[in-house]
Amino acid sequence: MSPSDVSTAPPSDTDIPCSSVQLTVNGTAQTLTVDNRTTLLDALREGLHLTGTKKGCDHGQCGACTVTVNGRRINSCLSLAVMHDGDDVTTIEGVGTPDALDPMQAAFVEHDGFQCGYCTPGQICSAKAVLEEIRQNVPSHVTKNLMETIPISETEIRERMSGNICRCGAYANILAAITQVAEGSA
Amino acid sequence: MKFTSPATETIFDTSTVVGKATHRVDGPLKVSGRAPYAYERHDVIDGQLVAYPLGATIAKGRILSIDTQHAKAAPGVHTIITTLEYDELPKDERNVASLFGGDKVVHYHQAIAAVVADSFEQARAAANLITVKYDIEQDLDFDLERQWQQRGTVEPVSATGDFAQAFQSAAKTLDREYRTPGHSHAMMEPHSTLAHWDGDALTIWTSNQMIAWNREALAVTLGLEEDNIRVDSPYIGGGFGSKLFLRSDAVLAALASKASGRPVKLALPRPFVMNNTTHRGETIQRIRIGTDAQGHITAIAHTAMSPTQPGGQGEQATDQTRQFYAGANRLIEHHPVEMFLPESNAMRAPGEASGLMALEIAMDEMAEVLDMDPVAFRALNDTQVDPENPKRTFSDRNFTRCLSEGARAFGWHDRPQTPASRRDGNWLIGMGMAGAYRGSPVLTSGARVRLQANGTVIVETDMTDIGTGSYTIIAQTAAEVMGLPVSAIDVRLGDSNFPRSAGSGGQFGAPSSTAGVYAACVKLREMIAQKLQMPEAELSFSDGAVHSAGEPQLIGTFATDAELVAEDKIEFGKFRSDDHIVSTFGAHFVELRVHALTGEIRLNRMLAVCDSGRILNPITARSQVIGGMVMGVGAAMMEEMAVDRTQGFFANHDLAGYEVPVHMDIPSQEVIFLDTLDPVATPMKAKGIGELGLCGVAAAVANAAYNATGVRLRDYPVTLEKLFPGLPKV
Numbered sequence: 001m002s003p004s005d006v007s008t009a010p011p012s013d014t015d016i017p018c019s020s021v022q023l024t025v026n027g028t029a030q031t032l033t034v035d036n037r038t039t040l041l042d043a044l045r046e047g048l049h050l051t052g053t054k055k056g057c058d059h060g061q062c063g064a065c066t067v068t069v070n071g072r073r074i075n076s077c078l079s080l081a082v083m084h085d086g087d088d089v090t091t092i093e094g095v096g097t098p099d100a101l102d103p104m105q106a107a108f109v110e111h112d113g114f115q116c117g118y119c120t121p122g123q124i125c126s127a128k129a130v131l132e133e134i135r136q137n138v139p140s141h142v143t144k145n146l147m148e149t150i151p152i153s154e155t156e157i158r159e160r161m162s163g164n165i166c167r168c169g170a171y172a173n174i175l176a177a178i179t180q181v182a183e184g185s186a
Numbered sequence: 187m188k189f190t191s192p193a194t195e196t197i198f199d200t201s202t203v204v205g206k207a208t209h210r211v212d213g214p215l216k217v218s219g220r221a222p223y224a225y226e227r228h229d230v231i232d233g234q235l236v237a238y239p240l241g242a243t244i245a246k247g248r249i250l251s252i253d254t255q256h257a258k259a260a261p262g263v264h265t266i267i268t269t270l271e272y273d274e275l276p277k278d279e280r281n282v283a284s285l286f287g288g289d290k291v292v293h294y295h296q297a298i299a300a301v302v303a304d305s306f307e308q309a310r311a312a313a314n315l316i317t318v319k320y321d322i323e324q325d326l327d328f329d330l331e332r333q334w335q336q337r338g339t340v341e342p343v344s345a346t347g348d349f350a351q352a353f354q355s356a357a358k359t360l361d362r363e364y365r366t367p368g369h370s371h372a373m374m375e376p377h378s379t380l381a382h383w384d385g386d387a388l389t390i391w392t393s394n395q396m397i398a399w400n401r402e403a404l405a406v407t408l409g410l411e412e413d414n415i416r417v418d419s420p421y422i423g424g425g426f427g428s429k430l431f432l433r434s435d436a437v438l439a440a441l442a443s444k445a446s447g448r449p450v451k452l453a454l455p456r457p458f459v460m461n462n463t464t465h466r467g468e469t470i471q472r473i474r475i476g477t478d479a480q481g482h483i484t485a486i487a488h489t490a491m492s493p494t495q496p497g498g499q500g501e502q503a504t505d506q507t508r509q510f511y512a513g514a515n516r517l518i519e520h521h522p523v524e525m526f527l528p529e530s531n532a533m534r535a536p537g538e539a540s541g542l543m544a545l546e547i548a549m550d551e552m553a554e555v556l557d558m559d560p561v562a563f564r565a566l567n568d569t570q571v572d573p574e575n576p577k578r579t580f581s582d583r584n585f586t587r588c589l590s591e592g593a594r595a596f597g598w599h600d601r602p603q604t605p606a607s608r609r610d611g612n613w614l615i616g617m618g619m620a621g622a623y624r625g626s627p628v629l630t631s632g633a634r635v636r637l638q639a640n641g642t643v644i645v646e647t648d649m650t651d652i653g654t655g656s657y658t659i660i661a662q663t664a665a666e667v668m669g670l671p672v673s674a675i676d677v678r679l680g681d682s683n684f685p686r687s688a689g690s691g692g693q694f695g696a697p698s699s700t701a702g703v704y705a706a707c708v709k710l711r712e713m714i715a716q717k718l719q720m721p722e723a724e725l726s727f728s729d730g731a732v733h734s735a736g737e738p739q740l741i742g743t744f745a746t747d748a749e750l751v752a753e754d755k756i757e758f759g760k761f762r763s764d765d766h767i768v769s770t771f772g773a774h775f776v777e778l779r780v781h782a783l784t785g786e787i788r789l790n791r792m793l794a795v796c797d798s799g800r801i802l803n804p805i806t807a808r809s810q811v812i813g814g815m816v817m818g819v820g821a822a823m824m825e826e827m828a829v830d831r832t833q834g835f836f837a838n839h840d841l842a843g844y845e846v847p848v849h850m851d852i853p854s855q856e857v858i859f860l861d862t863l864d865p866v867a868t869p870m871k872a873k874g875i876g877e878l879g880l881c882g883v884a885a886a887v888a889n890a891a892y893n894a895t896g897v898r899l900r901d902y903p904v905t906l907e908k909l910f911p912g913l914p915k916v
């Protein structure tokens with residue numbers, strides 16, 4: 001399939017409202033024809049076959065579908081693909097590959113920050129964005145002092161990661177992995 | 187290989203790989219999003235269509251009609267299957283409620299139709315155009331509380347000595363009731379299947395813990411020859427018991443594929459999962475304990491009630507009480523109550539998880555009645571024999587070590603002696619503990635090992651990895667036996683074309699499947715010995731070579747002409763259960779704080795001490811335990827399937843309404859493994875660990891909340907609105 005030929009809409013039907021969307025996904029320009037009802041998540045998974053981004057709930061309740069759009073993390077299931085014309089999307093596939101893992105991915109392996117692995121791409125995309133948010137001094141619910149530089153603390157990380165559910169319960173290990181990356185690049 | 191007597195000295199006693207910290211071999215694939223789960227198999231077959239299910243919106247009754255006219259005409263729709271077009275499909279003995287077919291509805295969100303379309307959006311939109319008419323059965327009872335109040339007598343599950351007499355004459359007694367709500371597995375990956383029906387043959391790429399069971403059930407339900415069915419499930423996004431059995435995703439996808447003549451994939455929508463599939467049933471439990479003046483248990487009775495679909499067991503919450511603590515006079519009663527709620531069935535540590543939520547509060551309460559330390563009270567009532575049949579001994583039971591080492595490591599001596607006596611600012615501080623008990627069953631498990639000319643070994647077994655670490659511990663096992671590094675082992679799992687294994691459930695997966703791989707590897711060693719015309723015992727395997735009297739020979743040289751293939755299975759003899767009880771033990775310790783003004787509960791720290799025989803991989807075993815502890819926190823503090831008692835369904839059926847722990851809920855967690863070995867358990871002297879980590883955790887939290895506040899709750903979950911009225915006056 002060539003990148004310009006991606007469609008989540010059936011070619012046979014003419015009465016479905018479809019749109020053409022241009023996205024940059026993991027650095028590659030893509031033009032997609034999408035059913036207007038298609039979420040960004042399904043455009044990635046079904047249209048581009050980038051299945052690293054997971055669908056845990058499709059309702060913004062679990063965080064498994066977390067990707068970054070123009071540098072900010074979002075739940076891609078809560079966002080329609082047509083809303084992202086011109087956007088720059090990074091998925092787990094763009095974070096690193098099995099042979100060339102990103103430091104955050106490597107830290108997840110080292111600290112066993114997962115079990116079944118289904119929440120993991122979302123956790124990793126979220127974790128990278130969380131460290132960036134703290135560096136940019138974006139406050140959270142647990143930030144005590146808005147006038148000072150926000151510390152990268154366990155509480156800040158836990159709070160900001162709380163939109164990413166891990167039913168396997170790897171939280172303590174995920175925290176260890178994120179902390180290691182935060183300290184390594186501090 | 188037959189395991190008919192306790193293991194003696196084995197290569198695992200001097201192991202260099204098994205038992206050593208080894209990172210997950212599937213880790214790089216999972217963290218990079220390259221591990222393919224069931225709904226993502228774009229790679230396996232072209233022309234996939236998408237199906238979307240429809241569920242019944244009544245608990246019980248008959249379907250009068252399903253009008254699909256508008257749905258059929260909707261854009262992109264290929265076909266629609268409805269339950270009325272089929273006779274009720276035969277069900278496998280492991281399924282309780284029927285999965286599809288016929289006009290009868292026996293639970294809410296029972297699958298009644300599926301729309302097959304070109305895309306997900308089209309299938310979903312068309313499914314919304316279907317109208318269903320029902321004849322609703324009225325006056326059904328979904329109220330377990332009422333059933334409990336009206337309960338009659340039942341034939342005891344077991345009775346030892348004379349409980350009534352002993353309880354009456356006991357020096358100290360406790361008689362309490364406890365309530366646990368239903369729990370949902372809530373694994374992150376919804377049940378999903380891609381099915382391809384081709385002539386008489388069916389292939390499904392699915393998400394299932396038990397490949398062989400799944401294939402057997404498909405054969406029964408769909409009327410196919412088992413040989414014509416292939417089930418493939420290499421990666422599973424969590425199961426916890428929810429994916430033990432054939433479920434509607436696979437049935438609907440298969441029927442839809444047959445009807446449309448195309449491969450069809452279907453994932454259960456998240457809001458559909460909790461009522462359509464299984465759950466851990468709610469329970470009401472009564473526990474009576476009588477002791478002598480020193481605290482020795484002389485009488486113990488555990489009575490439990492839980493709902494079930496007709497033909498099911500309900501939640502067997504009394505199981506552990508038969509064997510956990512000593513006491514000559516015992517009574518166990520179980521009241522399953524038929525109710526047309528969705529099917530109650532196995533969820534992680536079925537029986538023990540709910541049972542220990544009650545028993546381990548009761549033990550805490552009894553210790554208080556006796557004015558004893560809860561740790562000491564449990565230790566005093568340890569037993570090394572089956573209390574119901576003292577001729578059977580525990581194969582290896584180190585429960586008192588769990589208690590004492592845990593107490594020491596946690597600083598238990600520093601616990602507030604009196605409830606509600608420690609404060610830190612606005613926070614009340616408390617500590618609690620609980621014992622943990624879970625059987626360690628095993629199942630026959632097979633594997634095939636294929637030595638390659640390049641000195642690597644391919645391991646094939648239909649064992650699954652549901653996050654448990656099977657890929658890794660199987661690679662370690664093969665590496666150990668064949669004298670190779672883990673990187674030289676290529677583990678392939680979850681395919682019904684591979685030898686039948688134990689599968690994943692009941693914490694039997696790790697000990698059974700690794701023993702099966704061990705058996706196959708021993709056979710491969712024997713084949714190599716035969717080639718050398720030497721007894722296997724005179725060879726040693728290490729550093730990728732076979733060492734005999736002469737020059738070491740690279741192991742790959744035995745496969746230069748053709749790969750060398752060995753297949754075997756481990757079969758466990760009856761001695762294991764006739765003479766012994768093989769179980770795992772633990773102790774959980776929790777420190778928490780409760781806000782004195784609001785009742786908000788936050789955990790400070792947790793510790794688990796586990797006695798599970800040989801730990802095959804401390805990294806993945808620890809992850810299993812901390813994951814169980816997280817699930818236990820959920821059960822203690824938030825998880826509750828809210829039953830609509832008039833309509834008969836779970837009202838909070840998604841991840842917004844059914845709350846599970848998130849990062850912010852989980853404090854620092856520590857795990858200590860005792861260095862025990864259990865020669866009766868398996869040839870590797872290993873036992874399960876995946877469920878032990880959950881057992882008792884919720885009670886430890888509840889006991890800590892009592893210690894912090896002086897408010898004793900016996901009705902889970904322990905939440906602030908229940909604590910609040912009893913908080914110490916400010």
Ligand code: FES
Pocket residue numbers: 054055056057058059060061062063064065066075076077078
């Ligand atoms: S799939 Fe998007 S939040 Fe769950």
Ligand code: FES
Pocket residue numbers: 113114115116117118119120165166167168169170374423424653
């Ligand atoms: S690793 Fe399984 S849900 Fe997080």
